[in-house]
Amino acid sequence: MTDTVSSDPKYHGGLEAGLQSRSFIARHPSVLIFMACLALFTISVTILAEGFGIGVISTSFVKTLGKTLCLCMVALAMDLVWGYCGILSLGHMAFFGIGGYAIGMWLMYARTEIIVVQSLAAAPLPPTAGEISQGIATQIFGVVGASEFPPIWAFAHSLPLQLAAIVIVPGLLALVFGWLAFRSRVTGVYLSILTQAMTLALALYLFQNDSGLRGNNGLSGLQNLPGLGDVPQSTVSIWFLWASALGLGLAYLLCAWIVSGKFGSVIRAIRDDEARVRFLGYSVEAYKLTIFTLTAVIAAVAGALYYPQAGIINPAEIAPIASIYLAVWVAIGGRGRLYGAVIGAAFVSLVSTWFTGGQAPDINLGFYTISWVDWWTVLLGFSFVAVTLFAPKGIGGLLDMIPSPNRHGADLGPDAGSLRESEANK
Amino acid sequence: MSTLLEVSGVSKTFDGFKAINNLSFQIGEPEMRAVIGPNGAGKTTFMDIVTGKTKPDEGTVLFGEKSRSLLKLSESQIAQAGIGRKFQRPTVFEDQSVADNLMMALKKDRSPWAVLRFRPAREDHEAVAKLAEEIGLTDQLPRKSGELSHGQKQWLEIGMLLAQDPRLLLVDEPAAGMTPAEREHTTDILVEAAKTRAVVVVEHDMEFVRRLNCKVTVLHEGSVLAEGSLDHVTANEKVIEVYLGR
């Protein structure tokens, strides 16, 4: 990789200084710091958990942590599309959900297949493929009064094909929707509402019993890995924690690499002045489409890692509100910097778990007791307003207060805020 | 000198208001041309039409040796074909460094995939440095362009235009808000550019136009009122009437 003058915050000299060759990591120390933190976190959890370690952390909490890593991953995608490219998509949790459904279909099919084959083994004749498939269909779709496989389950028997679907289905959806939306030059709040409408349409569609995905029952039992019934959940949870950490790490590297180059320059330019970028000869629509589709795929992969840990997925998870919460996480963490998105997602979702899980102590006012299970959402709503108003840089903005002798001029790349200075200072 | 841009019979109506009325305009390569005209004469709309921002109701806009019609192309395709535009208000990407701004404008493959894999080579850095020198911003390269002065932003934008290496440069009021010294510098840059390409400058300031020392086109109510040297057009009765409102 050759070097760049431009994307280096530490660079402040003439041309010659910019020409010295340095590695990507060296130029963006935050990437290394992040990776180290992530590795440290994963190792500590592994040691403290029940699966391989000393068992201080419960398996359910390990799952919560693993899920949080997946949420951080989808927050990265959101940050890329919103913080860097300026598209406030209210549809990325829909892609997240599609990823979950794609993997869930295989998990459910394969597990039910094992159960059905076992139950048919007692029959006098060995079952035919048709009988097994019929048995699986009855098991899975009995709850919505059907006993046939809908066409979209055609590949559910095959893990490789469903894994491909995790990427292809949301990718195609994002591509088609994005092409329609960007082509007609819908921007700003209009675009947000359009993405929200898309999400709502998808959720409503999935709520129907004849959608082929079990209506509002959703897919369940996803925490049981087919063929690994003997492995205790405490071990499986650690495997998924590792997978989620790996996914987050790779996504972080990918996003950092994207935003640190000229591509990052162009998408930030699109965010700030779309028309001007067009006159520079860049096809704005193509760039938006690329980012939209890419982040949709990242979101879907995150979803495919999340739902086996959650165990159940249903259409309510896809509803527009979920995508709006995603925007809230990124905004609170600090958009336009990758670690901000991660911090925001981790912080808000963990705090939210703490409050809504009933662990937070209630406040007795004498005449009224504030129960956080009820009041947490109110607090979140108003603190979100406060963050938007008073701290547009979010939690990540706190790091800017650390005096840095090298900070001068443009803050760029994956670690420094790409929020418009003029906006932030308003 | 061959014809580079040929605009003929172009009209554009906004809500019944004829912004451009049967306008015809030609420019060769290399050539410097100043376009003047009172407010509402259609100067900006003319530029909008050439750069693809606005589609005209009728008429043709042809570009290059092959006389390619620009009306079917999008803004970005027109820019890639070799038409650069500088806006009235300086529009640079304020959050990014001067070097980044120039690097983005550098003439390169602009498809997303190519840009994604692009990492600047030594000659790209040199090209940026050379441009920075041309517009006098070498010392400002790593600075955030939002921190530049108004005049510096104007130059940066001109630099970005030059980085695109366009065959036709459309410049809207480049000298607005500049000190006399800065104006001089701007004039030099434009005159230098016009040696190898076509440059159209829209300007109000007659002093500035005079310094460009080129052919002048006067627009009025959406069509060409007069064309020729500055002395020639300022002697024209109709031009005097339009400008002085006699």
Added chain:
Amino acid sequence: MQRFLAFLICLGLAFPASAQNADAPIQQVMQTHADLLAKASRKTIQVAIDALIDSGLPAAQAVLERWQNKEMWLDEETGLFVFAEEIDRDTIRIFDVGDGTDLGEVPDDRFKQLKPNSGVRGLIAAGLVKFQLIDPDATVRFTALEAISRDPDETHLPALRDVMEGETDPALSDQMTRLERLLTIEFGADDNEKIDAISYFAGDLGVDARAALNPLVATRIEVGEAVPVGPEVIRVVTPGDEALPKTEAYDLLVRADLAPPLIPANEVREALIRNIDGDTVAGVQVASLDTDSARNAAFATLVEQGLAEPAATTEEIDTALGAYQFYEVFIGAPPGVAIAAQAVLSDIETSVALNQTADLALDAISLASIYFLAAIGLAITFGVMGVINMAHGEFIMMGAYTGYVVQLFVPDHTLSILLAIPLAFMVTFAAGVAMERLVIRWLYHRPLETLLATFGVSIALQQLAKNIFGTQARPLTAPGWLDGSMVINDIVSISYIRIAIFILALIFLAIFLIVMNRTRLGLEVRAVTQNPRMAASMGINPDRINMLTFGFGSGIAGIAGVAIGLYAKVTSEMGSDYIVQSFMTVVVGGVGNIWGTLLGAAMVGTMQKGIEWLNPSNTLAAQTYMILFIILFIQFRPRGIIALKGRAAEA
């Protein structure tokens, strides 16, 4: 007369205490037909019933009713009729037939209970109906007609025909004629009469008419060696058609004993299981029988060995089917009647379709008015200020809860709604102004962040409402005079609440137009919309205008909330049910124009109803398709139906 005297004497001797009034006119009428009554038979009794009815006596009805209920007894000594109740096996309590006077308890020795058989009871019932049908009170006549149409009977037909002519009330007369025609279809004497009656219903929208006609056109597919000739045969059916799949056709053959029954589908499996010998079947390893072809091969071996019945092949089925003719016949009525009914039914279907369209249009209009009400506030804030208010739905909810709270204190529904409307406006106006001052004002140049901040307000407000009012739905009751529907005919109807909402929407349109075009405020708002800096330099305070505009938009949302709460339940989530549709309305209509919002609401409403009609079982699917349609619509008109034109829009 002699006999009468004798019976008077007997009476005097036997019951000095109880005075059975033998002179009562009704008793006399009954005495005239005493023999007929005592030995009632279906053939002869009509005379007696007619005499009772024609007597015009008020007691006649009671006599008929109690007779029908076997509560009339004959005093065999006096020959007089009495009403009686059985007290126990030997005792009865008797009443005078004339005026129902209690005559005391007596032994039942000399009384004989009259037990009319079912035929006679039918005639009595018909007589009774006639009684009611000529009752001077129109409501009684109406009730009688209703009763007949609920449970029609052969005997009603002559009764109706008798009284039809004499009916003076035109509405009742129409109803009677209609009922008579309906009964004729069912019980008419011959086909011509029925066909005549059927033709009366051409174009009739009544559900009862269709209910009477539909059974007449029932058909069945039959099978035979040849197609019989006759008007009852509608058409020849080929097996394998949509109307008659081959399996069903073969079933018909089996049922008609024209073909041997098919071997059940799982017979292959069953036969194999029956013949398992150790771990082989027909010489094949059981474990290898895990495909259909392997099983069929093994089965074929079994058949060869004579261990299983051969299954009919497809060719055999086809041959069997080919040997016979299948045809559809009318079974509900004689062909002439059925054909007439068919013609009238198809005529009715046309008018039903037309009226359903009209009904659908009414539904669409009322849905459009709801969307308009919900969206107009949004259109104002979005159009005039360029601010997206995600909490708009929660303002709607706030208005609805205001209405609910008002109803807690003011029990009178009319008054409470009249109070609730201005109160809801005030509450949400205040909330809107507060939000504008505290939040939105700081974010005018950051539209995406406005969207998020107002969303924060939205989730907080929603949860607040949940904490205060609980999760269950709260009622907002409409005044009594808004109950029910305006029924235009059996198909077209619209509830009064929806009419009220429609009128409310019109009022808002008018208010908006007046405020924007006729008042100083409207002028200033338009000025600020077009050029805030110029407006400010002319002495208009844009801050104040923004605040008022936002308050106004929010206030309208509050009133919309009251209106929506009247016909839907009030819950903390009701706002989110409308917010997306409201956005769609604004986006489709085009920003910054009230007429656009109106058109947008009309389009979104019509489309939703239209899609629901195409796919009636599924409102979810309807919404899905509608949103997809809107996404596509944006492709062709990115700025909505009514787009701002000119340079302002291009900039």
